[in-house]
Every structure is written in C-alpha cells, then in structure tokens.
Amino acid sequence: AQSVTQPDIHITVSEGASLELRCNYSYGATPYLFWYVQSPGQGLQLLLKYFSGDTLVQGIKGFEAEFKRSQSSFNLRKPSVHWSDAAEYFCAVGISNAGNNRKLIWGLGTSLAVNP
Amino acid sequence: EAQVTQNPRYLITVTGKKLTVTCSQNMNHEYMSWYRQDPGLGLRQIYYSMNVEVTDKGDVPEGYKVSRKEKRNFPLILESPSPNQTSLYFCASSLRFSGGYNEQFFGPGTRLTVL
Numbered sequence A: 001a002q003s004v005t006q007p008d009i010h011i012t013v014s015e016g017a018s019l020e021l022r023c024n025y026s027y028g029a030t031p032y033l034f035w036y037v038q039s040p041g042q043g044l045q046l047l048l049k050y051f052s053g054d055t056l057v058q059g060i061k062g063f064e065a066e067f068k069r070s071q072s073s074f075n076l077r078k079p080s081v082h083w084s085d086a087a088e089y090f091c092a093v094g095i096s097n098a099g100n101n102r103k104l105i106w107g108l109g110t111s112l113a114v115n116p
Numbered sequence B: 001e002a003q004v005t006q007n008p009r010y011l012i013t014v015t016g017k018k019l020t021v022t023c024s025q026n027m028n029h030e031y032m033s034w035y036r037q038d039p040g041l042g043l044r045q046i047y048y049s050m051n052v053e054v055t056d057k058g059d060v061p062e063g064y065k066v067s068r069k070e071k072r073n074f075p076l077i078l079e080s081p082s083p084n085q086t087s088l089y090f091c092a093s094s095l096r097f098s099g100g101y102n103e104q105f106f107g108p109g110t111r112l113t114v115l
Helices: none
Strands: A003-005 A010-014 A019-021 A024-026 A032-038 A044-050 A056-058 A064-068 A073-078 A087-094 A104-106 A110-115 B004-007 B010-013 B019-025 B031-038 B042-051 B054-057 B076-078 B087-094 B110-114
Touching (some): A003 A104, A032 A073, A044 A064, A087 B042, A104 B042, B004 B087, B019 B110
Parallel strands (some): B010 B110
Antiparallel strands (some): A032 A087, A056 A064, A064 A073, A087 A104, A087 A110, B004 B019, B031 B042, B042 B054
16 A cells, blocks of 8 residues: 655754655655645645656755655755744655546654754 | 635534535646645545546545536535544645646645534
8 A cells, every 4th residue: 555654753953953854655656756844824835846857856945855766765855954944844645546536645744843 | 826725714613514615726727636634644635626527536535525617616515514524624736647747736724623
C-alpha cells in the first residue's frame, strides 16, 4: 500500500541554524513528490515538487529537497531557518489509480518550532 | 489572482442540520478534490471530480455528497452532519492529467465543528 512517513513529529531549531525534515515514501511506480507548508490558521502552500529530472529541486522561501530513489526518501532542507518558518510541514506523494484519480497521499506532518 | 476559495472559513453547527461548504476556482481546472484533515490521521481524500458531471468517491466518502454542475464550483454537502465530521476541510484543484501529474492548488480550508 502507498504510504508516506515523516519520522519526526516535532522539531525545534534555533534561528539561523540549518534544517532537514525527513520524508520516506512507499509507492511502486514513479513517485510525484511534494512538500507543502501549513502556517497556523492558513491553508496549504506548495514549497516544491519533484516530477522527474534533477534529483535536487529548489523551492520557494529558500527550501530545497533531494529525491533519493534508492532510499525512497525526499528530505526537505534549508541552510538557515528564519523565525517565520515555524509551521507544519507535509510531505505528499501523488498517485494515480483506477479512474485516473490523482489523489495525494500525505504524511502526518512535522511541526517546526524556531527559537530566537 | 489565481486561487481556490472556500466558504465559510469557519462553521459551528449542530448534529443533523444540513450544510454546504462551497469551493470555487478561477483557473479553469478540470480536476477538483475534497480532503479532510484530522490529528493523527493526516489528510484524506473525500471525493474528487475529473470534470463537469464526473465525480467519484475518495477514501472517506461516507456522510458526504458532492456535485459538479459547473467547472469552477465543487460544493461539499453534509446532509446530516455528525460530530465525527468535525474536521478541517480543504478543497483542491488542478489541470487535467495526461499521463503524468499536475500540481494541486489548495483553498484556505474550512474548519467545521459539529456539536
């Protein structure tokens, strides 16, 4: 069955420190991978996506992610965290199934807190 | 501005009182979908629509209905809401898929409480 695992439920970093959020997926076909961010009381904003090609993808707000097929991982990174990055981060894999539904399978999220 | 809008953003209601959450997109997207977000369960798909008059169940359709009479609108209907439908609901849309995948754009969410 398809699944997405975000091993870290909660992470706290200091402002200016580097960040890595982990994401592992289970999906038999070519994965379409996404990272979304949800700020308190806000909707879901796409940070970046991987469809094919270069395995290191750049996103908005200085984020990047690396797709590693051998490890079934798509970890999110940022070299220097800002206080405004405090939010919930979701990894998702896009799948297709009967009827061409393109639903997203979501991880449970990682809550990021940033210390001043 | 390209966007997905949902109304209302917040709703408190009582068990059994029919309600509709509206979703509208201005991007001429064919595909639309509803998700609910619950602590510990993440986001789960309720219903989706490939185009006008084409809808189908997602993973958790029980207690919900949808319709797609116009391309831009995809309302979520709760005929007889129950407390277990208390959740945060998201509508999403994207261009139609042609073998691959397209980014889905999300609305701001509707927080529903059923007493």
